[in-house]
Amino acid sequence: MGISLLNAAMILDEHKYRPITGTVLTIGRQSVGLTAETADLMLRRMGVPKRDIEYQVDEQTIGVSRSLPYITQESFFAAFTDAKVASLDVSAYENADVVCDMQGVIPREYLGYADFIYNGSCLDNIFDAAAALRNMTLLAKPNGRIYSFEQGNSHPTAYLKYSADWFMDYYALNEFADCKTYIVDVPNSLGTPLIPGTEAQSFPLPLRSPHELIVYNYNPYVVHASGDGYDCSSVELFSRYEIHCIAEKAKTSTHDRNPIQKHYRVDAWHKKICLKSAQRFRDSPRPNFANDVAFDVASVPRVDSSEYPQQMRCVAVFPPGYPSSDQSSNS
Numbered sequence: 476m477g478i479s480l481l482n483a484a485m486i487l488d489e490h491k492y493r494p495i496t497g498t499v500l501t502i503g504r505q506s507v508g509l510t511a512e513t514a515d516l517m518l519r520r521m522g523v524p525k526r527d528i529e530y531q532v533d534e535q536t537i538g539v540s541r542s543l544p545y546i547t548q549e550s551f552f553a554a555f556t557d558a559k560v561a562s563l564d565v566s567a568y569e570n571a572d573v574v575c576d577m578q579g580v581i582p583r584e585y586l587g588y589a590d591f592i593y594n595g596s597c598l599d600n601i602f603d604a605a606a607a608l609r610n611m612t613l614l615a616k617p618n619g620r621i622y623s624f625e626q627g628n629s630h631p632t633a634y635l636k637y638s639a640d641w642f643m644d645y646y647a648l649n650e651f652a653d654c655k656t657y658i659v660d661v662p663n664s665l666g667t668p669l670i671p672g673t674e675a676q677s678f679p680l681p682l683r684s685p686h687e688l689i690v691y692n693y694n695p696y697v698v699h700a701s702g703d704g705y706d707c708s709s710v711e712l713f714s715r716y717e718i719h720c721i722a723e724k725a726k727t728s729t730h731d732r733n734p735i736q737k738h739y740r741v742d743a744w745h746k747k748i749c750l751k752s753a754q755r756f757r758d759s760p761r762p763n764f765a766n767d768v769a770f771d772v773a774s775v776p777r778v779d780s781s782e783y784p785q786q787m788r789c790v791a792v793f794p795p796g797y798p799s800s801d802q803s804s805n806s
Contacts (some may be wrong), residue, residue, distance in 0.1 A: 476486055476502070476503040476504070476505055476506065476595040476596055476597055476600075477485070477505050477506040477507065477508055477595050477607070478505050478507045478508065478509070478551060478593070478595055478598070478799065478800065480508065480513070480517065480547065480793070481659065481688055481690075481793065482593075482595060482622075482624055482719075482720075483507075483509060483514070483517050483551065484517060484520075484521055484764075484766055485622065485719060485721065485764055486522060486593070486656045487517065487518065487521040487523045487547065487555065487733070488587045488620065488653070488704075488752060488764050488765070489490060489620065489622065489721055489764075490523060491522065491523060492522070492761055492762065493761075494542045495552070495555075495556045495558055495590070495591045495711045496557070496558050496590060497559070497589075497590045497591070497616070497638075498559045498560075498561060498588065498589045498590050498591075499552055499556075499558045499559065499560045499589065499592075499593065500561050500562070500563055500588060500589035500591070500592050500593070500614060501548055501560070501562070501563070501592075501594075501595065502562075502563055502564075502568075502577065502591045502592065502593065502594040502595070502597040502607075502611070502693070503562065503563070503564050503569075503571075503595065503597050504536050504544070504548065504564065504569040504571065505536075505548040505562075505593065505595050506536050506538055506539040506540070507533065507539075507545055507546050507547065507548055507550075507551050509545065509546055509551065510543050510544055510545060511544070511546055511550075513531040513799075514530065514546060514550075514551060514800065515554075515797040516799060517687055517798050518554060518555065519577075520766065520767050520798050521766065521767070521770070522767075523555050524555070525554055525555065525559070526542070526554060526556075526753065527554065527556060528550070528553045528554055530546045530547075530550040530554070531546060531547045531549065531550045532546060532547070532767060533545050533546060533547040533548075533550075534543065534571075536548075536569060536571075537568070537569055539691030543633060548560060548562070554746060557588070557636055558591070559622055559740060561573060561589075561590070562575070563575065563614075565577070568689070569649060570761075571601075572586055572590070575704075577597070577601065577606065577607035577610050577611075578601055578602065578603040578606045578607055578610075580611075581610050581614060581794055582614050585614060586613050586643075587613075587614070587615070587616045587617070587619075588614050588615075588616070589614050589615055589616065589619055590612060590615075590619050590620070591619065591620050592611055592615055592619065592620070592621045592622065592624070593622050594611065594623040594624065594625075595623065595624055595632075596624050596625055596626065598623065598625050598635065598637070599626050599630070599633035599634055599635050599637070600633070600634060600707065601627055601634065602745065603774075604635055605733070608623075608642075608645060609730045609731060610730075611623075611648065611770045612728065612730035613730055615724045616724070616725065617724060617725065617726040617728075618652070618724060618726065619724050620721060620722065620723050621720075621722050621724070621732065622716060622719075622722070622723070622759045623642060623719070623720045623722075624718070624719045624720075625637040625717065625718050626657075626715075626717055626718075627639075627658065627710070627712075627714055627716040627717050627718045628712065628715060629715045633755045637679070638647070638708060638710070638718065639656045639657075639658055639693040639708040639710065639718050639719045639720075640695075640707050640736070640737070641709050641718075642654070642656055642718065642720040642722070643656045643693065643695055643708075643720070644734035644736070644749065645734055645773070646720075646722045646738070646752070647695070647705075647734070647748070647749045647752035647753060647756070648732045648734040648745065648748055648749055649728050649729045649730060649731075649732050650725060650727060650728050650729060650748060650752060650753070651722050651723060651725055651728050651752070652724065652725035652728070652755070652759075653722065653723040653755070653759040653761050653778055654720065654721070654722040654723070654752075654756050655692065655695045655718040655720070655721050655722075655759075655761060655763060655764070656692070656718055656719070656720045656788065657690050657691060657692055657693065657694055657718070657720070657790070658690075658691045658708065658710055658712075658717075658718060658778065659688055659689070659690050659691070659716060659717040659718075659719055660688070660689040660690075660691070660712060660714055660715075660716050661687075661688060661714060661715045661716060661717065661760065662683050662684035662686065662689065662714045663683055663684055663686075663795075664685075664714065664785070665669075665686055676771070682712070685774060686770070686774075686792040686793065686794060687793045687794060687795045687797065688792065688793035689776075689778075689789060689791075689792050689793075690719075690764060690789065690790050690791040690792070691787050691788060691789050691795075692763045692764070692779060692787070692788050692789075692790045693739065693786065693787055694753075694757060694786055694788070695707070695708075695753045695754070695756075695789075696750075696753040696754055696756070696757045697782075697783040697785075697786060697787070698744045698754055698785075699782075700762045700763065703750060703754070704750070705737065705746070705749050705753050705782075706737065706781060706782075707736070707737045707738070708781070708786065708787065709779045709781040709786075709787075710778060710779050710787075711778060711779060711780050711781045712778050716778075718797070720764060721761075723761070728744050731780070753762060762787075763790045764790055765789055766791045766793070767789055768792055768793065768794060768797065770791075770792040770793065771786075772789065775789045775792065
């Protein structure tokens with residue numbers, strides 16, 4: 476479980492849209508893949524002012540790499556917000572502030588606990604992931620936000636792999652105020668250099684893509700011959716990819732409606748709610764994620780087999796060496 480460069484960028488982008496305040500709850504203590512220098516670079520590149528704080532090096536989180544002075548999760552959030560940062564875990568082995576099983580019943584005192592919940596790839600480690608997703612909704616305050624990041628395919632140690640539709644359909648049927656879902660292609664994750672110029676030194680394979688990460692937005696709302704519709708993502712990727720989702724809970728959102736996959740959705744009430752939510756998500760003032768890197772759309776492959784090309788739109792790329800690389804633009 477962690478906060479990578481991409482996770483950090485998405486959190487900062489969301490903070491620019493609506494400041495993260497109150498209580499931040501991480502599902503499990505997070506290993507942050509940023510040093511103090513990298514965190515400062517990310518803040519500058521994402522256009523978020525830094526608060527007057529000193530970063531703390533993480534010397535306690537189990538599993539965090541000690542190869543570089545990576546900062547703590549508290550330091551990362553403190554760099555841009557005065558929100559309280561707490562963690563939830565199934566046990567106290569990493570000094571969790573909230574100890575409970577996300578697959579069970581959430582204690583009453585934690586209902587509506589958090590303004591911002593960060594799930595850094597926790598759902599691929601547990602068996603009853605649907606229960607955990609419902610419980611995250613209960614943990615969130617009305618108008619609270621939930622950012623989930625999970626593996627989409629081929630991660631070697633994950634219990635489960637996820638589709639964009641699994642998140643999108645749940646938040647649509649439970650009538651969240653907004654949901655933005657992304658498919659993130661990681662085309663160069665196997666046996667290839669992440670730093671330009673190191674190919675001849677130790678990596679025998681060339682880069683498969685000029686991009687280290689490619690971020691696509693998934694939008695289920697489509698218009699077809701018979702009118703408005705809601706369609707699935709139809710992702711077709713052989714390289715490793717991830718699912719990232721930021722959802723905003725409404726005051727009237729439910730938590731216990733179980734979606735049915737689009738192909739088998741015959742109940743008129745179910746279909747009506749999902750379509751109405753898709754329209755609301757499409758028309759939301761929350762912009763799709765973007766960073767400061769200019770890219771040529773022609774260099775980005777299409778990764779889906781949908782009949783509707785607008786469903787899967789590239790919104791950002793990360794070049795090798797980001798954020799220290801100078802490939803940036805204000806456009």
